[in-house]
Amino acid sequence: MKNYKLIFTGPPGAGKTTAISVISDTPVITTEAKTSIRDSHHPDKDSITVGLDYGSIKLSKEEKIHLYGTPGQERFDFMWKIIKEGGLGLILLIDNARSEPLEELRFFLKAFEDLIQSTKVVVGITRVDISDTPKITDYQQILATFNLNPPVFEIDARRKEDVSLLVQALLYSLDPSLKDSHKS
């Protein structure tokens, strides 16, 4: 069996687990990795749990796409390195309702620079229903400073059509010659 990965990343609460679950064939498994790193927000706890999401899409007996959702917090970036190995492309989700979404965009673009350079990225902006600023054009401006001009869609991670469209845009960005299944 050949295995390929699509990687979903973004800050906590951006909708990674949700997005994976709406397109995965299998129920999403969230690995509760224990860590002894002290959490400044919860100094009383010795260990906290991080969520590494896993789902999959089976294409045939021989082929499977693994869907990985990275743990959101920065201090688990050692895990990102392992996860992103061999990724086909990156789906970056940003929560528009958090206090500094544009900063978060910058942060994740830097953290995943090598994967983005060697493959492609798409950006899904979530929770636009809760906060309608910043605007797509604000995100596009930041992306331009990284020399990137990828698809940036407003999505609701709970909507399958939205997530599917975002992934389709990633696939077409990777190869615009892919055949469309529309009848003509």
Added chain:
Amino acid sequence: MENHKKPISIVVFGINKQTRSILELIFRGPCKGSYILIEDIQVAQACIFDIDNIDGLKLWKKYRIHYPLPTLILSLEKQDVAGTLYVKKPIEIDALIKGLDKIKQLVETPKRIHNISTPSQAPKDAKLAIEIAMEREEESLHQFCGVHDDINPANPSELKHVYYDPSQYMQGFCEKAIDVSIQTKNKGILLEGLYTPMLLRYQKNQMFCDCSFTKKSTDLLRTMTLLPVSKSALRMTFLNDREIENYVALNQLEAQAFDNFFWQLSLWTSHGRIPKGIDLNKVVVLPKWPNFTRLIVTPYALKISALWMENPHSLLDTAKVLDIPQRYVFAFFSAAYANRLIFLDRRIKQHKLPKGVVERRIKRSTTKPNPHRGLLQRLLGRLHRR
């Protein structure tokens, strides 16, 4: 007595919900399913027109020029319009049935040539919901992209079929309002002279109109977009915040996203064609990916965008390179163009490039496969299917 014939498809104008329900009841009951209400005037065989409605007469004149269908006019007062039938309001069932009988005769002995295909909505009892859903999708696809075959650009008579003039339609009026909004930085503009008034707040990407997409009045809206406007009747009025508030409250209107609305409107109007004056050989520049999750995604729109983002092509070459029908390229282009997401590169004309360059480009953009193409293709197929 059972009715074995295909029902006659009838489109209605200016008819309110109650009257509509009454018509549906009469069609099914006393008329034994001989008639059926449909939304799409392009495939309708006959029309029922309530002329007493706001702007009824004005709308009627425009309608008549473009759609010489057998027509039954409803009105409180006697209407003597050549070539039409008249039924007095309030509607008496017998009079209506008599009128419909005559309509039926007109439809069944057609005097004019018409190559209308059988309406896709003709009801068959055994149809599955999924089939109906697919037919609906197919039908709306036709509404957005048309059904025209590819044209040969060297043939002037074919060439003229790809063009339409947005200024003849509501689209042009909206575009004018956008220009004015941008120039004057105005808060809100009330557009009048259309079938129903519309309030535009361009800076906020909002519009207010009492026939929204969310309600079931898309048919009315679509009709409105397809009927040529009478330019002398069109009016724009600037409103301040206070006036906007009052207007919205008074008419109990809800805001809709304008870009979304205008995208759909321009697809309907374009119908797989492009605005007049657009050069088929000039390179199309798409600076950013459209926000597709909030727009109608016509066939191949993602693929076309991916190509243009990577390697701009002219409209004709796009269809050639991607090996897709021209109408899908034209429909997507027209919607993006009306929404100012796209422009033509003034400098480069592809047909002026040295011979062989276009061919090389085409080759380049089709022979640079991703090493995982097969896999990506299968994943795409899976995503399309759900």
